[in-house]
Amino acid sequence: MTAEDHKNEGKIDRGRYAEERRVQEKMAAVEAEDSKTYFSRELLIWYDRSKRDLPWRRHRDPYFIWVSEIMLQQTRVDTVIPYFNRFIERFPTIRDLAEAPQEDVVKMWEGLGYYSRARNLQAAAQQIVELHGGQMPSEREHVFALKGVGPYTAGAILSIAFNRPEPAVDGNVLRVLSRYFLIEDDIAKPKTRIMMEKMIPELIPEGRASDFNQALMELGALICTPKSPHCLICPVMEHCRGRIEGRERDLPVKTKAKKPRPEQRLAVLLEGSGERAGRVLVRRRPNTGLLAGMWELPHVAAGGEDLGLDAAQLGELLEDRGLSWSPMSPYMTAEHTFSHIHWTMRVLIAREEPEALAQLAAESGVPYEAAVPEAAELDGAEGIANDGADEEWRWISREDMSAIAFPNLFLNILNKYFSGEGEQE
DNA sequence: AACTCGGGGTA
DNA sequence: TACCCAGAGTT
Numbered sequence: 001m002t003a004e005d006h007k008n009e010g011k012i013d014r015g016r017y018a019e020e021r022r023v024q025e026k027m028a029a030v031e032a033e034d035s036k037t038y039f040s041r042e043l044l045i046w047y048d049r050s051k052r053d054l055p056w057r058r059h060r061d062p063y064f065i066w067v068s069e070i071m072l073q074q075t076r077v078d079t080v081i082p083y084f085n086r087f088i089e090r091f092p093t094i095r096d097l098a099e100a101p102q103e104d105v106v107k108m109w110e111g112l113g114y115y116s117r118a119r120n121l122q123a124a125a126q127q128i129v130e131l132h133g134g135q136m137p138s139e140r141e142h143v144f145a146l147k148g149v150g151p152y153t154a155g156a157i158l159s160i161a162f163n164r165p166e167p168a169v170d171g172n173v174l175r176v177l178s179r180y181f182l183i184e185d186d187i188a189k190p191k192t193r194i195m196m197e198k199m200i201p202e203l204i205p206e207g208r209a210s211d212f213n214q215a216l217m218e219l220g221a222l223i224c225t226p227k228s229p230h231c232l233i234c235p236v237m238e239h240c241r242g243r244i245e246g247r248e249r250d251l252p253v254k255t256k257a258k259k260p261r262p263e264q265r266l267a268v269l270l271e272g273s274g275e276r277a278g279r280v281l282v283r284r285r286p287n288t289g290l291l292a293g294m295w296e297l298p299h300v301a302a303g304g305e306d307l308g309l310d311a312a313q314l315g316e317l318l319e320d321r322g323l324s325w326s327p328m329s330p331y332m333t334a335e336h337t338f339s340h341i342h343w344t345m346r347v348l349i350a351r352e353e354p355e356a357l358a359q360l361a362a363e364s365g366v367p368y369e370a371a372v373p374e375a376a377e378l379d380g381a382e383g384i385a386n387d388g389a390d391e392e393w394r395w396i397s398r399e400d401m402s403a404i405a406f407p408n409l410f411l412n413i414l415n416k417y418f419s420g421e422g423e424q425e
Numbered sequence: 426a427a428c429t430c431g432g433g434g435t436a
Numbered sequence: 437t438a439c440c441c442a443g444a445g446t447t
Binding site: 115258290291408 | 431
């Protein structure tokens with residue numbers, strides 16, 4: 001063997017080593033890429049075959065997509081469907097929504113929860129009319145700037161309506177990707193969502209952003225469900241690391257929420273007398289905070305110890321309105337759980353005493369009729385009439401309930417009352 | 426990062 | 437019960 005041969009042999013060895021390493025790297029890349037392309041391919045095949053027929057999937061109208069996405073925030077598909085259909089029927093275009101009285105928009109949202117969504121939706125509709133001629137913009141910057149549109153909804157509108165390869169990472173996507181790629185990061189942390197968002201674009205097959213993002217969520221909703229995922233019928237089970245390693249029930253990792261704090265409240269169902277017979281007194285909540293702008297029975301915080309003490313405070317509330325009343329008696333108790341508060345609402349019932357009211361009004365020099373607003377004001381509601389009011393009171397009849405929005409708690413109480421179920425405790 | 430903001434379905 | 441749902445806005 002010559003010196004030259006030794007030299008060549010060394011070269012060959014180094015070359016062979018480098019070659020083997022390139023092959024290994026390539027195979028690892030192919031394997032990794034395979035797992036991803038497999039996922040995207042099988043997911044789309046499954047979706048094309050088994051996607052649900054949903055109202056907002058019948059057209060690719062950005063307005064429909066947008067409304068559905070806002071309604072679907074923290075809300076199940078089955079719950080949203082009837083609301084969506086009624087909403088689109090009442091407000092067929094963005095301009096119709098922008099020009100509607102706010103009361104009407106909130107009324108259409110009644111029972112759906114998270115009522116600021118309704119307010120923001122209309123505000124955004126007005127943004128779109130003013131800035132974009134009533135057409136949903138298709139640039140990320142403009143979509144994201146709309147009120148009530150965050151990272152998920154922006155991505156959903158851009159991908160589903162405009163087929164842009166943008167991530168739309170919701171709870172479903174976090175769960176599906178956590179399991180498929182065996183990601184143990186806490187999905188409650190924003191950092192995890194951002195990481196998933198970075199993974200999405202390379203998973204989206206060319207030209208299929210709309211279907212892909214919807215397929216991902218559809219899989220989470222139908223197959224890769226939170227408690228017991230249906231791995232045996234999952235279209236991507238073969239390469240799902242979570243399932244392969246038997247960890248699908250441990251994923252995703254998520255810090256658990258605190259339980260709602262208990263609050264005792266005391267409400268009054270005050271029945272009108274004389275000209276206001278058949279009506280009850282309600283008030284409108286402030287435009288910010290819990291149940292913003294919704295109507296309710298008057299109520300106060302209750303200590304829970306002494307009912308008489310709490311009732312006295314409730315009485316003061318009425319006195320401030322220039323009202324007097326017959327003795328209050330227990331009517332019913334209702335429970336209601338929000339995300340962070342649990343209400344126990346005791347409801348008292350009483351009847352207005354017009355004589356005393358007239359006397360009070362005479363003493364204070366306030367005309368009887370002016371002491372309390374009449375329900376007739378309902379007719380003259382011109383949209384912005386109530387927008388700035390921090391608090392408003394009305395006497396309403398059963399019929400008036402179709403015009404103003406109540407949270408479910410009071411809806412149930414009032415429906416029971418007006419349907420004549422005199423449920424005394 | 427933690428809290429606020431509804432209501433209901435599901436195991 | 438406990439958990440979660442096609443999350444966003446505020447602090």
